Amino acid sequence: MLEHVRNLFRKELPPLSVSEIAASKLTYLPAAKLENIAQCIQQVQAQHVPGDFVEFGVALGGSGIFIARRMDRPRRFVGLDLFGMIPAPGPKDDEKSHERYRVIASGRSEGIGGDRYYGYEPDLLSKVKRSFSEYGIPVDGKRVSLLPGLFEDTLPHWTVRKIAFAHIDCDWFDPVTLCLETTLPLMSPGGFIILDDYKDYGGCKQATDEFLQRHRNVTLVDSTHNAVLQVS
Numbered sequence: 001m002l003e004h005v006r007n008l009f010r011k012e013l014p015p016l017s018v019s020e021i022a023a024s025k026l027t028y029l030p031a032a033k034l035e036n037i038a039q040c041i042q043q044v045q046a047q048h049v050p051g052d053f054v055e056f057g058v059a060l061g062g063s064g065i066f067i068a069r070r071m072d073r074p075r076r077f078v079g080l081d082l083f084g085m086i087p088a089p090g091p092k093d094d095e096k097s098h099e100r101y102r103v104i105a106s107g108r109s110e111g112i113g114g115d116r117y118y119g120y121e122p123d124l125l126s127k128v129k130r131s132f133s134e135y136g137i138p139v140d141g142k143r144v145s146l147l148p149g150l151f152e153d154t155l156p157h158w159t160v161r162k163i164a165f166a167h168i169d170c171d172w173f174d175p176v177t178l179c180l181e182t183t184l185p186l187m188s189p190g191g192f193i194i195l196d197d198y199k200d201y202g203g204c205k206q207a208t209d210e211f212l213q214r215h216r217n218v219t220l221v222d223s224t225h226n227a228v229l230q231v232s
């Protein structure tokens with residue numbers, strides 16, 4: 001009750017616009033993908049779909065900050081990432097993915113707008129925490145949490161029990177499959193899952209298509225830029 005009264009008086013920051021987050025150089029997502037995220041969030045909040053917002057693949061934090069700044073109360077944002085060098089793709093990933101990984105592993109990858117590539121940052125997690133704070137949503141372990149480590153190590157311990165919106169942005173077949181299968185049983189009806197790399201990497205597309213074959217209660221509602229799935 002006291003928390004409810006406190007929340008009524010708490011001043012919320014307005015949502016960040018697509019152009020504001022693009023200008024931050026903290027995200028790889030183009031405007032059209034960010035617009036899709038904003039629309040899904042708007043819909044789940046307008047329809048009071050219960051659950052937290054989660055992101056698999058935070059990198060520098062740009063899309064996570066964009067998501068968390070749109071979140072109404074009492075939702076939580078949970079972001080999961082290794083916060084280091086992205087793990088290698090596997091046998092089910094396409095040549096484009098393997099070539100991208102070879103460039104990253106060789107130390108030759110460029111960052112956003114000529115910056116240092118995030119995977120070469122010595123302490124990426126601290127940098128991302130600072131960015132969340134600078135954008136007014138500190139990583140307090142309550143409303144906003146970041147879980148560092150491989151998904152396969154952190155997911156068994158996470159405390160998320162209900163999800164309204166999930167952003168899956170981890171590129172390769174194996175992590176995309178793991179994140180989809182972990183997320184689905186926790187999804188509220190009416191909630192959305194967005195796959196960032198559906199049009200970018202063959203492994204993400206294959207993982208998503210196979211998932212859709214296995215789960216008939218999930219519908220692909222749009223795949224123009226990223227894949228937008230809705231759970232019924």
Ligand SMILES: C[S@@+](CC[C@H](N)C(=O)[O-])C[C@H]1O[C@@H](n2cnc3c(N)ncnc32)[C@H](O)[C@@H]1O
Binds near residue numbers: 029085
């Ligand atoms: C393309 S980046 C995410 C970009 C970010 N969402 C943005 O706004 O620009 C992909 C991220 O997925 C993470 N990732 C991929 N596989 C992972 C795994 N198995 N466990 C943890 N993190 C993983 C990488 O560390 C990397 O930071």
